[in-house]
Amino acid sequence: MNILIPDEWLRLFLKTSASQKQIADSLTLCGPSVEKMQNSVYSIEITTNRVDLASVLGIAREAHAILPQLGFKATLQPLKHSPLHLKSTVGYLKASVDPVLCLRFTAVLIKKVKIDPSPDWMKKRLQAVGVRPLNNVIDISNYIMHELGQPVHTFDYDKIKGAKMALRASKKGERLTTLDGKTHSLPGGDIVIEDGEGRLIDLAGIMGGENSAVDDKTKNVLLFIQTYDPASIRKTSMSLAHRTEAAELFEKGLDTELVILGIARGIELFSRLTNGTPEKEILDIYPKPFSEKLVSAQFELIEKRLGITITKGEIATILKALGFEPRWKGNNLEIKIPSYRERDISIPEDIVEEIARIHGYHKFPSKLMEGGLPTPPKNMPFTFEGKIKDLLCAWGGIEVYTLSLVGEDSVGNKQALKLKNPLGPESEYLRISLMPSLTSAVNQNKGNDDSFHLFEMANVYPPRGTISSPQLPEEKMVAAGIFYKTDFRKAKGIIEALLDKLNVPTEFFPDEKEGYSPSKYLVIKSGGKKVGEMGILENKNLIYWEFDLKLLKAQSLPTKKFMPIPKFPPQIEDITLVLPERTRVGEVLATIKKSDQLISNVALTDIFKNAFTFRIHYQDPTKTLTDAEITQIRKRILVKLQGAFGANLKS
Amino acid sequence: MTTEEIINTKNEAIAQILKARSTSEVEELRIVYLGRNGKLTQLIKRLKELPSDKRKQVGILINEAKINLTGLLSSQKNRLSETVKQWFDPTIPGKKPKPGHLHLITQAISEISRTFEQIGFSRVRYPEVEWDWFAFGGLNMPKDHPARDEWETFFVEGPNHPKFGQMVLTPHTSSGQLREMQRVKTPPIRMINIAKCYRRQIDASHIPMFHQFEGLVIDKEISIVYLKGTLDFFAKNFFGDKRKTRLRPFHFQFTEPSFEVDITCGVCNGSGCKLCKGGWLELGGAGMVHPTVLKNGGLNPDIYSGFAFGWGVERTYMMKSGLSIPDIRLLYSSDLRFLKQF
Numbered sequence: 001m002n003i004l005i006p007d008e009w010l011r012l013f014l015k016t017s018a019s020q021k022q023i024a025d026s027l028t029l030c031g032p033s034v035e036k037m038q039n040s041v042y043s044i045e046i047t048t049n050r051v052d053l054a055s056v057l058g059i060a061r062e063a064h065a066i067l068p069q070l071g072f073k074a075t076l077q078p079l080k081h082s083p084l085h086l087k088s089t090v091g092y093l094k095a096s097v098d099p100v101l102c103l104r105f106t107a108v109l110i111k112k113v114k115i116d117p118s119p120d121w122m123k124k125r126l127q128a129v130g131v132r133p134l135n136n137v138i139d140i141s142n143y144i145m146h147e148l149g150q151p152v153h154t155f156d157y158d159k160i161k162g163a164k165m166a167l168r169a170s171k172k173g174e175r176l177t178t179l180d181g182k183t184h185s186l187p188g189g190d191i192v193i194e195d196g197e198g199r200l201i202d203l204a205g206i207m208g209g210e211n212s213a214v215d216d217k218t219k220n221v222l223l224f225i226q227t228y229d230p231a232s233i234r235k236t237s238m239s240l241a242h243r244t245e246a247a248e249l250f251e252k253g254l255d256t257e258l259v260i261l262g263i264a265r266g267i268e269l270f271s272r273l274t275n276g277t278p279e280k281e282i283l284d285i286y287p288k289p290f291s292e293k294l295v296s297a298q299f300e301l302i303e304k305r306l307g308i309t310i311t312k313g314e315i316a317t318i319l320k321a322l323g324f325e326p327r328w329k330g331n332n333l334e335i336k337i338p339s340y341r342e343r344d345i346s347i348p349e350d351i352v353e354e355i356a357r358i359h360g361y362h363k364f365p366s367k368l369m370e371g372g373l374p375t376p377p378k379n380m381p382f383t384f385e386g387k388i389k390d391l392l393c394a395w396g397g398i399e400v401y402t403l404s405l406v407g408e409d410s411v412g413n414k415q416a417l418k419l420k421n422p423l424g425p426e427s428e429y430l431r432i433s434l435m436p437s438l439t440s441a442v443n444q445n446k447g448n449d450d451s452f453h454l455f456e457m458a459n460v461y462p463p464r465g466t467i468s469s470p471q472l473p474e475e476k477m478v479a480a481g482i483f484y485k486t487d488f489r490k491a492k493g494i495i496e497a498l499l500d501k502l503n504v505p506t507e508f509f510p511d512e513k514e515g516y517s518p519s520k521y522l523v524i525k526s527g528g529k530k531v532g533e534m535g536i537l538e539n540k541n542l543i544y545w546e547f548d549l550k551l552l553k554a555q556s557l558p559t560k561k562f563m564p565i566p567k568f569p570p571q572i573e574d575i576t577l578v579l580p581e582r583t584r585v586g587e588v589l590a591t592i593k594k595s596d597q598l599i600s601n602v603a604l605t606d607i608f609k610n611a612f613t614f615r616i617h618y619q620d621p622t623k624t625l626t627d628a629e630i631t632q633i634r635k636r637i638l639v640k641l642q643g644a645f646g647a648n649l650k651s
Numbered sequence: 652m653t654t655e656e657i658i659n660t661k662n663e664a665i666a667q668i669l670k671a672r673s674t675s676e677v678e679e680l681r682i683v684y685l686g687r688n689g690k691l692t693q694l695i696k697r698l699k700e701l702p703s704d705k706r707k708q709v710g711i712l713i714n715e716a717k718i719n720l721t722g723l724l725s726s727q728k729n730r731l732s733e734t735v736k737q738w739f740d741p742t743i744p745g746k747k748p749k750p751g752h753l754h755l756i757t758q759a760i761s762e763i764s765r766t767f768e769q770i771g772f773s774r775v776r777y778p779e780v781e782w783d784w785f786a787f788g789g790l791n792m793p794k795d796h797p798a799r800d801e802w803e804t805f806f807v808e809g810p811n812h813p814k815f816g817q818m819v820l821t822p823h824t825s826s827g828q829l830r831e832m833q834r835v836k837t838p839p840i841r842m843i844n845i846a847k848c849y850r851r852q853i854d855a856s857h858i859p860m861f862h863q864f865e866g867l868v869i870d871k872e873i874s875i876v877y878l879k880g881t882l883d884f885f886a887k888n889f890f891g892d893k894r895k896t897r898l899r900p901f902h903f904q905f906t907e908p909s910f911e912v913d914i915t916c917g918v919c920n921g922s923g924c925k926l927c928k929g930g931w932l933e934l935g936g937a938g939m940v941h942p943t944v945l946k947n948g949g950l951n952p953d954i955y956s957g958f959a960f961g962w963g964v965e966r967t968y969m970m971k972s973g974l975s976i977p978d979i980r981l982l983y984s985s986d987l988r989f990l991k992q993f
Contacts (some may be wrong), residue, residue, distance in 0.1 A: 032900075349908070467810050
């Protein structure tokens, strides 16, 4: 969360020679980051663990610890107040309090207030932090919250029926209307306050009730300051989606000791600005008062984590400046934690952080690790995946990254994981195939005259497990691509070349599959297992392919086989065959290849109508083949082809 | 007549013939040297003036010069004649092969992993769909902790894991920290985990799916100094020698101390400009691994310590290249006009 701190307000508490920019830079380097500086107002990011910084006083306290480290003088001007008469019971209010929900409960009656506009100095400061001034009573509450970081509530005392309050957990379905006019049906377990007539008058820690609010006619005000159980406040605020500044402070766990400072400041401001008369006795129900918290840390651990040498004296100086009370006992440091850091500081590492940041990270040296190297995990797929991408790119492929979250139409009737809280119906499932994403990627580029090839490599997430034994989905790395306006042989050639370069021996088998045009689909197998597929998509002139990379990698041979270079030249000849219609040329090629072991290579070189030209290499490793020997082989080939396909030599 | 005279005449002729730029110039030179009154012809005529014992030797020399020049004249004439010198236009543009394009994110990931591999990190891959415990609980962020607000998490429908809670889409790569500790068991660890992450957000600078890289180093004696060293190494090697990093105090539940890491702005070199905050750009979070997280990963925090950092791939790469892509959603569109630029 970000807070606004006007420089002029800050300097009421912080006396320093540092300029605004020097304060901003110093805080950023050693404390909370000042994100922006505008019109002499600091905008500061407060992390969830440091709610003690969410106020003018908090920032003053922090700056006063940091500035001297960077060479600026700084002193802290604390808020002074006269002693307060704190009582666990008072005459003007009967209160019963659930001690789990409310850690400290204070209230004081201020009589005969005069509702007026606030003085200009207060209005200006409130406006500077983005709060609209309304009247003195409401403004005082907001002022104290920004000054001290302690939310303050005020009731119209005369609207608390029977001058009685019961602070308790709500029951599910109880209703309450807050100051902003919104009526909430409570989820149950929320902190509420009930008056003597059983009316709910406050959604505690979040927003006051409409029925007990201060208005123009209010005469007597109950100044009301508490520390609530952070988890309860958060739960209510989140489930009602009612996020107020007060809730954001309470849910981070406030300092119970801060309450008294708030009451004292409240009494002072009410007396001055509303002419009201505060009761002498202040109600303070505080069953478990803050007791000393000690954290200890070993000198050795501090030095080890910091990685620098630092003296015990330096450590003590830093911690003292932050309000800690450090004491060295030999090499053991014992630190008394101030109440406002109680929730944040618990382990030695917390102390290390305090020392490190105030000492200044900019003063730390940089070193690279020494010592043994880790054993890298075996069989990682990254090189293999990179090679595929590089090859496809070299052959003109264009890589895309598409969203893994898809709509129902991309899943169809198949099992897929569904999100509980999707951003919309078009992204409510985890995809199980890249095909819909890639077809829609092509559609984004429709109207392109040129052919192109898009590809992607990404996980798909097919579900696993059962209700009784839930499992994470399989994260299947898939490479897939789609060819647009591309000749089938060109597309297939790229896939074949890819498989060659990956050293995966494969075979293509014609088959049928949903989504592909009839008889235009191939299963790609290696070692008898399906590793991928390709084909022409239905209703679209697009060629799609995909591989399961885990399976493909398993079939990829790690090294190439050495083939001795033949000592004798091969005999090469072209033969042109007339093939009957519907002959599968792939099978013809395979048949030729298998018909004699002296055929070292066979390729399709030309097609003209129904005439197919094949280039055949005849190679004997032990001699140069004679024409007579080749004639023998050729005859055998032709007989086989005639028998199997009805193929004839073109005359 | 001396032999020098002959050699000089020959050399002079060769030089001029080679300089000739047309066949007519060559023809003129032939007349100058070998014509009826040519320079070399004159020398031949003077042969008879020599004493007979020298005449033979000089004769041979002159004859060689004549053969030499005749040959050169004809080859030069040949070279310059239009019939041999065919018209050729070398300014014609080349035919490029149709170029492919690797996506910017792929380029970024390979540069990032290469940089860390140089200092002994190993790239790993862990689930992108995870149990709550790995993404939050085990990282010291119990259920309902306000710190969780930072991660706008997607939850997956289905039964909860009895031990690890509900199924989520990893909102950060930090979930890989616990997986890596469980895998390695005995440090040293130097991990770089790069994966897709998902958060419920969408605008010009946020997308529900993005990429992060997570570094994790665990060993005995790992201190803040090594975190600084590693980040400086990355900054200098990935962004350039002149760039510097700084650590700002921050808070994460799974690290203690925690930092945000800034790098000097590449546009103004750290002096401050419109694109940065006073000379600095925010890279991302880092910190010393929280002892509770080490325990949850099965490691003894009294023996081991470590640091971790997890940053956005897209963001880091944009900062390197100064691409200033106005809308990050463009990266995930499949518009060829965008993809073909890289």
